[in-house]
Amino acid sequence: MTYELLISTRKGLVIGRSEDRTRWEFSDTHFMGWQIDYAVRDPRNGRIHVAASHMQWGPHIHRSDDDGATWQEAAAPEFHGETYAFSDWDMENDTWMPAKTHEASLERVWTIQPGAASTPGVLYAGVDPAALFVSTDDGDSWDLCRSLWDHETRPMWVPGAAGMTLHHIAIAEDDPQHLYVGISSAGVFESLDAGATWTAKNQGCIAEHLPDPEPEAGQCVHSLHLHPRDTSRLFQQHHPGVYRSDDGGGQWTPIHDGLPGKFGFASTIDPADPDTFYVIPLQEDQARVPADGDLRVYRTTDAGASWEPLGNGLPDGHVLQGVYRQALASDGGSASDPLGLYLGTSGGHVYASVNGGDRWSELIDHLAPITAVRCTAIT
Amino acid sequence: MAELILTRALAAQVDNRLKHDVAGANVREALDALFTQHPQLRRYLLTDTGAVRQHVNVFLNETLIEDRRTLNDAVAPGDTIHIIQAVSGGFR
Numbered sequence: 001m002t003y004e005l006l007i008s009t010r011k012g013l014v015i016g017r018s019e020d021r022t023r024w025e026f027s028d029t030h031f032m033g034w035q036i037d038y039a040v041r042d043p044r045n046g047r048i049h050v051a052a053s054h055m056q057w058g059p060h061i062h063r064s065d066d067d068g069a070t071w072q073e074a075a076a077p078e079f080h081g082e083t084y085a086f087s088d089w090d091m092e093n094d095t096w097m098p099a100k101t102h103e104a105s106l107e108r109v110w111t112i113q114p115g116a117a118s119t120p121g122v123l124y125a126g127v128d129p130a131a132l133f134v135s136t137d138d139g140d141s142w143d144l145c146r147s148l149w150d151h152e153t154r155p156m157w158v159p160g161a162a163g164m165t166l167h168h169i170a171i172a173e174d175d176p177q178h179l180y181v182g183i184s185s186a187g188v189f190e191s192l193d194a195g196a197t198w199t200a201k202n203q204g205c206i207a208e209h210l211p212d213p214e215p216e217a218g219q220c221v222h223s224l225h226l227h228p229r230d231t232s233r234l235f236q237q238h239h240p241g242v243y244r245s246d247d248g249g250g251q252w253t254p255i256h257d258g259l260p261g262k263f264g265f266a267s268t269i270d271p272a273d274p275d276t277f278y279v280i281p282l283q284e285d286q287a288r289v290p291a292d293g294d295l296r297v298y299r300t301t302d303a304g305a306s307w308e309p310l311g312n313g314l315p316d317g318h319v320l321q322g323v324y325r326q327a328l329a330s331d332g333g334s335a336s337d338p339l340g341l342y343l344g345t346s347g348g349h350v351y352a353s354v355n356g357g358d359r360w361s362e363l364i365d366h367l368a369p370i371t372a373v374r375c376t377a378i379t
Numbered sequence: 380m381a382e383l384i385l386t387r388a389l390a391a392q393v394d395n396r397l398k399h400d401v402a403g404a405n406v407r408e409a410l411d412a413l414f415t416q417h418p419q420l421r422r423y424l425l426t427d428t429g430a431v432r433q434h435v436n437v438f439l440n441e442t443l444i445e446d447r448r449t450l451n452d453a454v455a456p457g458d459t460i461h462i463i464q465a466v467s468g469g470f471r
Contacts, residue, residue, distance in 0.1 A: 056434040056435055056464040056465070057389075057422075057423040057464075058423060058432055060422060073419060076422060078427050079427040080427070081428075103427075103428045104427065104428075105426035105427035105428050106427055
């Protein structure tokens with residue numbers, strides 16, 4: 001079995017390949033100088049999709065059908081005269097300011113999510129400004145998901161530090177019409193009809209950045225995961241909290257007791273175990289660096305009742321690098337290979353574990369800040 | 380015809396061809412003529428609203444155009460249009 005590690009950085013894409021997940025060969029840099037916002041392999045057809053952006057030349061999508069040997073520029077989602085409005089909170093007068101209207105233009109593609117195995121050709125793209133785009137022709141064209149764009153809670157959506165972004169998309173393995181999206185700062189939304197209608201699913205989450213701490217929308221989800229074996233089980237790293245849902249997002253339960261901090265961005269699951277979840281706690285949002293200066297992954301194997309720090313092989317002391325929201329991933333593991341985990345830091349280091357986080361080793365360093373990592377077993 | 384000259388980084392998208400003859404009565408029409416020849420360049424230069432990207436500069440006869448949205452500056456035959464990345468867009 002060959003493992004492929006797609007490392008997206010602010011200066012280009014690096015592709016790692018390994019037969020044993022210990023000895024890795026890394027490619028030359030693809031798209032040198034471009035910020036790679038996300039890269040993912042579609043397991044259905046082997047195509048690699050790359051979202052790249054540049055301060056001067058804007059956001060673009062490229063793809064490869066030959067493992068990165070050659071690339072073709074593909075269509076990018078496009079807003080055609082759409083506008084959106086949002087309000088800022090008036091701190092002095094303790095009220096919302098009048099909403100301002102903005103013309104929509106694609107700023108960045110945050111994620112590209114291949115559809116279910118039973119829906120070949122279907123891709124989803126999450127973008128800034130927050131919108132979901134759908135392709136039914138494998139990325140040759142994209143359509144705006146209007147029901148989400150026009151959602152009744154839209155006036156409550158506000159941009160975060162990274163913009164107003166739709167950054168996580170999850171599809172239920174047992175029902176390709178059952179979708180979730182995570183939006184900053186809007187929250188979690190669920191569709192049971194392939195995107196025709198959406199319901200905000202944020203009950204139980206606490207928005208410490210708002211005067212009403214439990215709004216229907218306006219929540220700042222940082223990363224979101226739906227478990228493939230139990231599609232009532234979700235986890236999220238929220239701006240100020242870590243949460244679990246056991247009923248498909250109907251109610252969220254805080255599970256951050258036992259962590260050194262409840263702030264963070266990146267998280268991932270073990271697809272073999274619905275009770276296992278990984279997070280990387282950072283100091284509160286004023287600092288956004290690892291708690292106590294030590295880079296640590298925390299693992300729960302009991303759905304958040306308890307947490308275990310995993311630091312064997314990770315750097316200790318004076319760590320001023322964080323891990324962005326898409327820069328922690330698993331390879332899914334297999335019958336023969338325990339779960340592999342991969343994290344990339346904002347300082348350009350990649351660490352990996354081939355035993356579910358018990359021990360880590362550095363794979364490559366001196367890269368640019370890492371925006372995303374994704375690892376896939378390919379045969 | 381006006382002559383449109385691309386910066387080298389942009390010309391890399393069109394087989395490194397720097398100079399392009401374009402017809403048009405104003406900058407918008409001249410750019411549209413360029414995009415007819417090379418549709419892939421539109422996204423590199425313009426946002427979804429049709430405005431010139433923040434860190435791209437368009438010079439008409441060596442004068443920076445100020446109308447970056449409607450692109451109504453008149454273009455006469457023999458004029459030269461330069462498209463160059465702005466130094467403000469130097470990537471972090």
